[in-house]
Amino acid sequence: MLYVTIILVAGVAVGIVVRKKRTFLYTLEKFVPWIVFALLFFLGVSVGLNEGVTRSFSRLGLQAFVISAAGTAGSICLSVPLYRFLFRQKGRM
Amino acid sequence: MHGKNSIIVVGVFLFGFLIGRYSLVPSWVAQSHLELWALYLLIFTVGIGIGANTDALKVVKRMHARIILVPAAVIAGTLLGSGLASVLLPGISLRQSLAVGGGFGYYSLSSVIISRIEGETLGLIALMSNLMREIVTLFLSGPLAALFGPLAPVAAGGATAMDTTLPVIVRASGKEYAVVAVFSGMVLTVLVPFVVPLLLRV
Numbered sequence: 001m002l003y004v005t006i007i008l009v010a011g012v013a014v015g016i017v018v019r020k021k022r023t024f025l026y027t028l029e030k031f032v033p034w035i036v037f038a039l040l041f042f043l044g045v046s047v048g049l050n051e052g053v054t055r056s057f058s059r060l061g062l063q064a065f066v067i068s069a070a071g072t073a074g075s076i077c078l079s080v081p082l083y084r085f086l087f088r089q090k091g092r093m
Numbered sequence: 094m095h096g097k098n099s100i101i102v103v104g105v106f107l108f109g110f111l112i113g114r115y116s117l118v119p120s121w122v123a124q125s126h127l128e129l130w131a132l133y134l135l136i137f138t139v140g141i142g143i144g145a146n147t148d149a150l151k152v153v154k155r156m157h158a159r160i161i162l163v164p165a166a167v168i169a170g171t172l173l174g175s176g177l178a179s180v181l182l183p184g185i186s187l188r189q190s191l192a193v194g195g196g197f198g199y200y201s202l203s204s205v206i207i208s209r210i211e212g213e214t215l216g217l218i219a220l221m222s223n224l225m226r227e228i229v230t231l232f233l234s235g236p237l238a239a240l241f242g243p244l245a246p247v248a249a250g251g252a253t254a255m256d257t258t259l260p261v262i263v264r265a266s267g268k269e270y271a272v273v274a275v276f277s278g279m280v281l282t283v284l285v286p287f288v289v290p291l292l293l294r295v
Contacts, residue, residue, distance in 0.1 A: 014140070
């Protein structure tokens with residue numbers, strides 16, 4: 001977690017410095033999906049190497065679905081009163 | 094910052110999975126945890142994106158403090174829901190369920206962090222669970238906005254509301270919610286690398 005903080009803060013500092021360099025930021029943006037692909041590919045490799053995971057795939061999928069549905073539903077439930085009491089009464093935003 | 098296309102994402106992951114499954118990869122690749130380096134690089138680019146974007150603070154001023162309540166409600170609601178899910182799932186402890194939910198849809202980051210701390214099994218659950226959240230938002234934003242109001246798609250999108258799911262949110266909730274979606278997604282994106290390890294430690 002310490003690494004994450006340092007890397008994130010370093011990134012913010014670099015971001016502030018290069019704020020006006022539109023071409024650099026544009027190139028970086030094009031580069032990000034490839035980082036995500038590399039990350040998912042290597043995660044796939046490490047999951048594939050784990051035999052316990054491959055044996056229980058459908059059970060894991062069901063667990064993932066339940067957590068996802070419950071978490072998403074929970075956040076939607078709280079968004080309803082937030083909209084009614086704080087966003088709607090101010091009229092058009 | 095988040096995934097480009099859900100189908101490509103699944104394809105890339107499955108490709109890596111098959112390569113690992115049939116040991117088609119040199120052992121040094123498997124042992125050097127390259128996904129961690131990719132993770133650090135990704136966090137670095139998240140930082141650059143935030144540093145370069147000066148609008149975030151202006152938005153808070155213009156929209157007043159109430160905009161902060163949007164990501165706060167997403168956090169509280171998600172953790173409440175995923176906490177309840179652990180009751181239904183005998184194999185999953187409360188802190189594991191909370192950590193998976195705490196990805197807020199940011200599957201790439203949360204799954205690698207969770208694999209690292211808790212092992213590949215929960216990492217895979219986190220990947221699928223958070224990917225499902227993004228897919229649900231992509232496909233159901235229209236009905237969600239109609240049934241539960243314009244903040245519902247923003248809430249469902251979680252961290253992805255700032256980019257991947259932003260176009261469908263704007264279409265479902267209206268242009269005036271674009272700012273709310275970007276702000277909420279950005280706050281959640283920054284929080285994911287801190288919230289997930291914290292929840293696993295509970």
